[in-house]
Amino acid sequence: MNMLNVSVSPHLRSETGTPSIMRDVAFALLPACIFGVYNNGWRAAVIIALCVLTAVLTEFLFEKLLRRPVTVTDWSAVVTGMILAVNLPASVPFWMPVMGAVFAILVVKQLFGGLGQNFMNPALAARCFLLISFTSEMTNFVYDGVAGATPLSALKAGESVDLVQMFLGTHGGCIGETSVLAILAGAGYLLVKKVISIRIPGLYILSTLLFAVVLNLVTGMGMPGWEYLLAQLMGGGLLIGAFFMATDYVTSPVTPMGQVVYALLLGFLTALFRVVGKSAEGVSYAIIISNIVVPLIERATVPAAFGLKRKGGAKA
Amino acid sequence: MNLKTFMRGIHLREEKELAEKSAIRRVFPEGEMVFPLSQHIGAPARPLVAPGDQVRMGQMIAEPAGPISAAICSSVSGKVKAVEPRLTVSGEYKEAVVIENDGLYTPVDGFGEPRDYQSLSREAILSIIRDAGIVGMGGAGFPTAVKLSPENFEQVDFLIINAAECEPYLTSDHRLMLERPDELLGGIRVMLRLLPNARAVIGIEDNKPDAVKLLSEKCSGDPKISVQPLKTKYPQGGERMLIHAVTGRDINASMLPAAAGCVVQNVATAVAVYNAVCRSTPLITRVMTISGDGVSTPCNLEVSIGVSHRQVMEAAGGLKGDPEKLISGGPMMGTALYTLDIPVQKTSASILALLHDPVAANPSTPCIHCGRCVAACPERLVPQMMQVAADHDDFETFEKLHGMECIECGCCTAVCPAHRTLTQSFKYGKASVNRLRREAKAKAGEKA
Numbered sequence: 044m045n046m047l048n049v050s051v052s053p054h055l056r057s058e059t060g061t062p063s064i065m066r067d068v069a070f071a072l073l074p075a076c077i078f079g080v081y082n083n084g085w086r087a088a089v090i091i092a093l094c095v096l097t098a099v100l101t102e103f104l105f106e107k108l109l110r111r112p113v114t115v116t117d118w119s120a121v122v123t124g125m126i127l128a129v130n131l132p133a134s135v136p137f138w139m140p141v142m143g144a145v146f147a148i149l150v151v152k153q154l155f156g157g158l159g160q161n162f163m164n165p166a167l168a169a170r171c172f173l174l175i176s177f178t179s180e181m182t183n184f185v186y187d188g189v190a191g192a193t194p195l196s197a198l199k200a201g202e203s204v205d206l207v208q209m210f211l212g213t214h215g216g217c218i219g220e221t222s223v224l225a226i227l228a229g230a231g232y233l234l235v236k237k238v239i240s241i242r243i244p245g246l247y248i249l250s251t252l253l254f255a256v257v258l259n260l261v262t263g264m265g266m267p268g269w270e271y272l273l274a275q276l277m278g279g280g281l282l283i284g285a286f287f288m289a290t291d292y293v294t295s296p297v298t299p300m301g302q303v304v305y306a307l308l309l310g311f312l313t314a315l316f317r318v319v320g321k322s323a324e325g326v327s328y329a330i331i332i333s334n335i336v337v338p339l340i341e342r343a344t345v346p347a348a349f350g351l352k353r354k355g356g357a358k359a
Numbered sequence: 360m361n362l363k364t365f366m367r368g369i370h371l372r373e374e375k376e377l378a379e380k381s382a383i384r385r386v387f388p389e390g391e392m393v394f395p396l397s398q399h400i401g402a403p404a405r406p407l408v409a410p411g412d413q414v415r416m417g418q419m420i421a422e423p424a425g426p427i428s429a430a431i432c433s434s435v436s437g438k439v440k441a442v443e444p445r446l447t448v449s450g451e452y453k454e455a456v457v458i459e460n461d462g463l464y465t466p467v468d469g470f471g472e473p474r475d476y477q478s479l480s481r482e483a484i485l486s487i488i489r490d491a492g493i494v495g496m497g498g499a500g501f502p503t504a505v506k507l508s509p510e511n512f513e514q515v516d517f518l519i520i521n522a523a524e525c526e527p528y529l530t531s532d533h534r535l536m537l538e539r540p541d542e543l544l545g546g547i548r549v550m551l552r553l554l555p556n557a558r559a560v561i562g563i564e565d566n567k568p569d570a571v572k573l574l575s576e577k578c579s580g581d582p583k584i585s586v587q588p589l590k591t592k593y594p595q596g597g598e599r600m601l602i603h604a605v606t607g608r609d610i611n612a613s614m615l616p617a618a619a620g621c622v623v624q625n626v627a628t629a630v631a632v633y634n635a636v637c638r639s640t641p642l643i644t645r646v647m648t649i650s651g652d653g654v655s656t657p658c659n660l661e662v663s664i665g666v667s668h669r670q671v672m673e674a675a676g677g678l679k680g681d682p683e684k685l686i687s688g689g690p691m692m693g694t695a696l697y698t699l700d701i702p703v704q705k706t707s708a709s710i711l712a713l714l715h716d717p718v719a720a721n722p723s724t725p726c727i728h729c730g731r732c733v734a735a736c737p738e739r740l741v742p743q744m745m746q747v748a749a750d751h752d753d754f755e756t757f758e759k760l761h762g763m764e765c766i767e768c769g770c771c772t773a774v775c776p777a778h779r780t781l782t783q784s785f786k787y788g789k790a791s792v793n794r795l796r797r798e799a800k801a802k803a804g805e806k807a
Binding site for chain 2: 047048049050051052053054055056057059060061063064114117119157158159160292293294295296297298299302341345346347348349350351
């Protein structure tokens with residue numbers, strides 16, 4: 044007879060593991076990536092490959108050097124690499140995705156303790172790092188060989204935009220953010236597989252539009268029209284940010300009420316940056332700033348246990 | 360069907376088809392019988408026999424040692440071999456009466472005689488239940504006579520019969536409902552006599568439609584007893600979840616069910632009450648489910664309390680293959696065993712043998728903060744934050760996060776994709792808080 048295993052109850056475990064969840068996210072990002080390559084050409088494919096390979100290699104080398112268990116098989120570094128790639132313009136020099144992926148994995152993820160310990164979304168932190176350091180390369184969107192404005196910056200300049208083109212994604216922008224269709228295909232997969240719930244992305248998108256209206260009114264720009272709101276919805280990184288980055292488990296709250304607060308904060312900041320700020324886009328900054336306050340939001344939104352009346356949050 | 364339920368919780372593979380069709384079979388023990396003096400919540404019973412004494416079947420061999428305690432009756436006739444510590448299901452050695460079974464089953468006087476409960480006073484019924492050694496047989500082992508006599512017994516308006524049997528594999532209550540419905544309803548009527556203003560509701564998960572149908576028919580003429588089908592969801596049979604499902608009332612860890620006007624008893628306990636009061640038969644046997652892919656013939660057996668788990672397993676044809684894990688109780692809240700040489704207690708609902716142990720196959724990895732534990736917790740807790748607190752010995756935060764409300768049902772742990780041992784941390788956290796509270800109380804006592 045075998046030696047019997049003895050452990051504390053329960054004696055059942057989930058068949059879903061961290062690797063299968065991460066694999067689902069990577070799979071759900073594929074439509075956006077494939078469309079990015081179609082829309083931007085071979086450079087996009089090289090950038091995606093560089094981001095993923097560098098992210099995985101950085102994690103592998105760091106863990107080898109520190110003699111820690113190697114965790115690259117959990118697919119989380121792959122997801123980080125893909126998210127960074129879809130947030131880069133296809134025209135950036137090739138050293139930039141490498142630098143970004145090293146920053147994401149080494150500085151933001153591993154130096155803070157590895158999987159589950161990072162206080163910001165590593166890929167978005169890396170994107171913001173690149174955006175601040177190399178602003179001109181990061182905001183140079185070449186489409187069909189011509190440098191041009193993204194729909195959101197056109198909108199900000201008061202020009203009109205083609206909504207059908209925005210839905211399909213055949214315009215300039217970051218590799219993975221342009222096609223609403225491709226993003227929704229991936230998001231639908233994650234929702235059906237119950238990897239993410241609609242709570243954060245749904246509220247985030249709705250509140251962005253709501254606050255955009257409010258801020259337009261407050262700043263005296265008047266009531267925006269349907270075209271403006273649809274362009275805000277489909278343009279920039281809102282959809283890919285809402286479904287793939289704001290839902291990042293590690294950097295979003297676990298409490299139900301905390302998720303509501305977090306989504307509203309995201310919506311407010313995104314609208315603020317887009318409407319009042321100088322730049323046309325603000326999803327990345329909105330998400331990493333909200334990431335930082337997640338621990339505070341969680342502490343304040345601990346629910347009252349079953350059979351107890353709620354009296355303030357736990358002052359942990 | 361009008362299904363009721365509670366919020367959150369999880370859906371598990373039921374695995375009940377292994378044993379649910381197997382009729383209850385009586386198994387008689389051989390050789391040594393072991394009766395631990397502590398197989399209930401409260402003070403261990405006080406032994407009434409000494410080595411060398413001759414005892415009969417049904418004889419009280421240990422009496423309640425305090426207001427919250429329970430008697431223990433011998434399930435066999437024979438000679439007392441020893442009163443000494445023996446290994447029990449919890450892994451501890453506990454004081455136990457050891458009796459050598461003479462195989463004759465010579466009963467005490469009056470054993471098995473019919474009795475009319477309607478001619479008995481409330482006090483007389485309670486004293487019979489107390490002397491019969493009846494405790495909650497669903498697992499907790501709270502003395503039944505105490506549970507049936509809360510101070511506000513006249514305000515109790517619900518007697519809830521816990522027939523959810525929400526743990527996977529277990530089918531013993533299901534078989535009791537199908538095979539002994541009249542004993543069950545008889546036990547309910549006895550208990551209703553103790554709770555004059557209550558009506559009884561039998562809460563059954565809808566994965567047992569035959570039991571719902573049979574009992575609905577049987578109690579259709581009785582205005583005080585009804586059947587409530589419940590959604591099949593774990594932990595539907597948790598006391599607080601069941602009370603919520605049936606009555607919509609919520610209680611917390613510091614409240615007794617009676618505070619919400621409820622008394623909850625499980626199926627096997629109700630049958631035991633009937634046997635004690637109407638058939639003069641104390642609690643000396645119980646029905647167990649022997650199941651799992653590591654058992655030759657999964658089945659439901661009526662076994663004598665005190666028999667070794669090894670004999671029970673042999674009665675089920677023995678182990679099959681090379682099981683990695685043996686469990687006393689269900690897979691969600693049961694205790695892993697490292698030996699079968701331990702006695703069956705009043706609360707031993709089952710023995711499971713599993714060829715594959717999912718716990719060993721899925722080591723813990725870092726928490727990814729996904730929130731599945733929060734979505735699963737029937738107690739509306741935040742297991743993710745509680746584990747951080749408990750693992751860092753930060754019991755103050757653990758308490759502020761309502762950690763003491765945890766019912767250790769295991770939902771959080773069973774859904775965790777990182778396979779973290781959350782429930783284990785909470786058992787540790789709760790035990791530590793209780794220890795600190797006791798120490799603080801003792802200190803305050805010293806000063807005073």
